[in-house]
Amino acid sequence: MLPQMGAAAESLSKASSLVMRIGTDAHLYDDPDDVSIKPLLESRYDSEKVDALKRLLALIAQGADVSHFFPQVVKNVASHSLEVKKLVYLYLLHYAEKRQNEALLSINCFQKDLSDTNPLVRAWALRAMTGIRLHVVSPLILAAITKCARDPSPYVRKCAAYALPKLYNLHQEEISSLEQLVDVLLRDNSPAVVGSASVAFNAICPNNYPLISKHFKRLCEALPDVEEWSQIILIEILLRYTVARHGLVRESVLFSDVTHDSTFSSVMSRCYVEGHELWSGDGRGFEEVEMGTCKNEDVDLLLKCTAPLLWSQNSAVVLAAAGVHWIVGPAEEVKKIVKPILFLLRSSSVAKYVVLCNILAFAKAAPLLFDSFYEEFFISSSDSYQIKTIKLEILSTIATESSVPFIFGEFQDYIRDPDRRFVADTVAVIGFIAKQLAVLAGTCLEGLLKLVLSEPLVSGSYQIEEEDGVLVQAIISIKSILKQDPSSHEKVIVRLVRNLDRIKNSASRALIIWIFGEYSSMGDVIPKIAPTVLKYLAWSFHSDEVEAKLQILNTCAKVTAKTKGNNEDSTLFKKILNYILQLATFDQNYDVRDRARFIRNLMGNKTKNNLDIYRDLIESMFCTKPASSPYPSANIRVYLPGSLSQVVLHAAPGYTPLPKPGSAVIENPTGLNNSSDVDESEGSSPQYSTEDNRSGYDTGTEETSENGDYEETPLVNISEANVDQGQTSQNDMSNFVSTDLSEMMSRTALESWLDETPSFSNGSFGQSHSQNVSTSNARVSFNDRNFKLKPRKSHVLLEPANSDGLRISYSFSTEVSSVSPLLVCVDLLFENFAKETLRNINIRFEEASGNSISGPTDPVLEDSASMVSPDKIPTFPMEEIPLLSPNETVKRILQVRFQHHLLPLKLHILWNGKMHLGKLWPDIAYFLRPLSLDMNSFVEKEKQLPGMFECSRRCIFSDHLQELEQNEKISVNADKSLVVAHCFAVKILSSSNFYLVSMDMPVSLKPDDMSGLCLRFAGEVVNSSKPCLITVIAHGNLTEPLDVTVKLNSEDTVFGLNLLNRLVAIVQ
């Protein structure tokens, strides 16, 4: 080609590739950091942000560490552009674990996105939030997942199911609530969600068989509609459940006569169940195990539902379904998995190997299944070496007398294959098959001998390693066939020995010499040629290599030892032996010298008496073979079909064998009629299900109803709890609103409770009643705090030990900040324990020191702040304490804005010119402002926040017991229930910033019964100004610890859930 043309072509191809690259991100990948990324990230334009984020992604792809951009990137999580979001999420997920503190800043935005109208945004937010794996926020994540599990969009619910394992990895404590969520999602009517739920099940509680038992029938029926990837997991779950529940199946191929090799299949079944580590290798089947039958309805259903999956386009599904039929299917029907599995071989070359590994295991247990399909395992020239060898192994396993002629015909082509490693393997397989099928021994030997003696292999001049491999393998094969019946193949040995001179390879020579020595006294011909052979060996000894030399020594010793009597031969042999021994004693190799000395000492002894003994000794050393090892069962490595372990042939981490058959005892045997009962009730509301059961009790047989009852018990419990709660609250409400008596009761109750408060304004009865109550109430909590309320819990900010005797403690104040509603007031108490005066004590926030990474002026938070109030809210600075004399205490109020209700705020404490770092931990109970509501508006608000905005928890309250005891001593007349209620209110009000809306006393005939005590509190969340309503309902007798249900209604569900946890902690 002319040079110009070449250049033209080159530029042309350049041009065309340039055209291809137009409009792609090629320039970003080539030079990701050719501009400064930081300003782009802070740009106002989405397109510039996208550009910057793409550059970061390119750097990640190229392996650079760009985690130092984290603070800038995390701000952009609040962007409204979906593309920016997606790119930010990609970045966050990559680095969140490294930069946990900064990652926390994104949580707020995720929470906001979780209530977006676009399901894609919700799903992404959930995926990102759970994907960043922050241990601190696991309660928030749980709340988010709980919320998303009830999302109207199945896609979001699916993502919620996928999020469960992530949370589980993070935080394994709340497993019961996770299991509940799995249960909820397994109930879902969208197959996609059910599929993902089963993935979550497998990750969280794979042994929770009762849960599967509840859904078994539905899961089986949903199986074909579930997404293919989940099918793989779901099939496994159902199989494990079936085995655990009903045991292994007696009719299955593992226990039947179809298997050619019963030892193997019983070993296999043991391996499936017990795994390799436990299995002792005794090759016994196990009789003690519980056996099921495939007549069982569950097993039958599982088989029916997995059968069509053998047609799936996903090969992993096909193999999983085949595994089910293999393990629990009846032996006579297991045939139907054969063709689908074989068809998998055509799907992709990568999958081929995995499929073949599984076929090999199946074929070893039941070769008859595959014997007519031998053609499938013929090699094609495109197969890789790995695949070729495993195909050969399968062929050797399934070869029968009828198929062997075809297989050998095929092998004849293989022997001419250019890949000599493969040829050597083929030769080995020929030997193996001939050993199995004795009829073929003659033909095989003939063929192998021809191969050994064929020119290229033995012609000395052209020798490469691989050819030697073939030759050695061929002789090994011959040797192993000879071993079966040496006497009938005498001629073969003779021919081998006669060609010894042509064979140059030392390993092959050693083998042939061994064969000769081994069978030297057998038959008619060999003893006759023995002297000649020995002469030849003596002649060639010096030119042989070590391997052959050792064998020559051995063989000479053997032949000499075997020759009894004192004839011509025997003297000749001794002469030759002596000659060789002499040569060997001066050999360069010390192994050869050693061997020579050893043999000389054994044989060379001249005393006649000892000769016989030595001869016996030699004979037993050289000529007696140890009994051939029994069935090499210890080498069998079998793992569950379709598993990674079966392919790599060791138990991969995380591999679990099948559960112990029959280990799962589920009380309610799901018979057909029962299970349909259960299904119905599952679909309907719990209330309905109890009714349904009752009617079942009337009409049905005793047995079914009993079972049904048992099954329903947990449901009934839940519904009772719910119903009761509903009823009591309804009762309470109606009492309060309409009934005069109850109004009086609660009114007087309050009055008597408040009678100790001096500032209680005696509002008149009437329409403004609740208004009055509430105002007076507010005053109680305010003025009375020092007396009535317990001192607020104070936390230590600075220990005197680290700070020259300055101690700072803080407690949260109920005061509302005068500057901005977003600020929280904290009371700081400065105490000087030192002997010197401390000067210039001040507190600054980290922002002030110029560290902008997590300063309170983070733009993300500014955004959300500015939505509430347009002006910037700085954290209000503290008034400096100029002097603090020893033992003096000074109180200051600090108004702070926390970034998050779970994250601490970092402070710099300055005194005497020194600086110390401190952390102010937030208390969620003070992230509220009291919200004064009357009863009616409380009920109104509560109605607006139903369902997902409502959460409740139960706990035990026992503080009142102590209080009662004390009260008994002081005044006998006090209303005990009042004391309890009082005690309750104090407890909550003294450690949170709520407003007490109402307190309802129970109206009961029994004096000690406190059931129905109901307190209502209201507050407003500081950050979002959303109302937050608390209802506390108590149950039980006042002389015992009370069973308390705390219910919280709030739009800000995540905050609410955290608050609820805090409240429960307070109450307990």
Place this chain on the structure above:
Amino acid sequence: MQQLQCIFLLSESSGEVMVEKQTTGHHVDRSICAWFWHQYNHHRNNDQMSVVTSPTHYLFPLIRHGIIFLACTQLELPPLLPIEFLSRFADILSDYLCAGSGAGATLNEDIVKDNFVIVYEVLDEMMDNGFPLTTEPNLLKDIVLPPNLVTKVLHAVTGNSSPSVGPTLPHAAASTVPWRSTHPKTTTNEVYVNLVEQLDASVNRDGNLRRCQVYGEIQVNSSLPGFPDLTLSFTNPSLLNDVRFHPCVRFRPWESSQVLSFVPPDGHFKLMTYRVKELKKIPIYVKPQLTSDSGNCRISALVGVRNDPGKTIDSIIVEFQLPPCITSADLTSNHGTVDILADKTCRWSIGQIPKDKLPSLSGNLVLEPGLDRLHVAPTFQVRFKIMGIAMSGLQIDKLDVKNMPANPYKGFRAQTQAGDYEFRS
């Protein structure tokens, strides 16, 4: 937990890591790629490893179009899951990145690098926490928009990249038929059914046909509005030995009467794959002959048509690997061109068989010194293409379309190409 911990995309030629996507909290260090690359080069000759046990991880490599897709895990999981996933991912990526750039374009490392953002976005949608999330191509295309010519040009002109992320969640994600998007699209009201068959055949040294079978796919390209319900039936379904279906195919009708009843996805998809075994006729034959003597080997090969299929056989290529013990080769042919490639593959491109003569190849091979005769025999692989015929003889009876306002246009096509089609010498 069944999960993949990381997915890497490596260049097959240089081992460079092009894309790294960590899917779980357990980050996999990219040094594993270097380890794998070393192993891969070491075994390159004829070992394609499908599961690799590295000192720290189990690796699942998939090599396509010069790109190594590498999935890593430390825990037990069904090995076919990552294998299937990677091949699905490779398909989807080709579809995304090459569909717009003209026919015949295949994925290569440059395209992957140029579109790395899309690769990341697609991968992130396809996998969550190391488990496949959305793999349905139609759905994915609604979430992550594929690049098309218009946006590309726009980007080049204005410098603003158009968003690559779809505005909202496609409805199909929520529907019971996730493969079909329900929102109305402009459709042409057509459906094409294409039978694509691969003929596997193997003829041994004596010229006997050892094995002959067809592996076929029914590819459907549907562009129908609404929610069409299709039924496809065959005149001779008994031919089919093995079948596998797209998830849209209902099992019951197939079980009872061997008809395919399905609601098709939009666009191009593989409805069914099948196999027809034990065929007796092959359309084309090769007669190789090798005779060697005193360090030389004479080679000749004849190619001819047998059992004329009635359509032209196109793009015939005969390939064979010269044995390693050959030092030089001198080959000529009376028709077509002969090339010897760097890895000692000899490629004889014939094209169509001329009417007047039989294409033949002849030449001389020189063996390594010291070797008298050739004791190994190369296998001749043949590639060809026949348009307009399904060699299995499978025939489509009819395609019924229900649930449609207007009768759509239906098109049927068939083609056969060579699969593992080989002659041993």
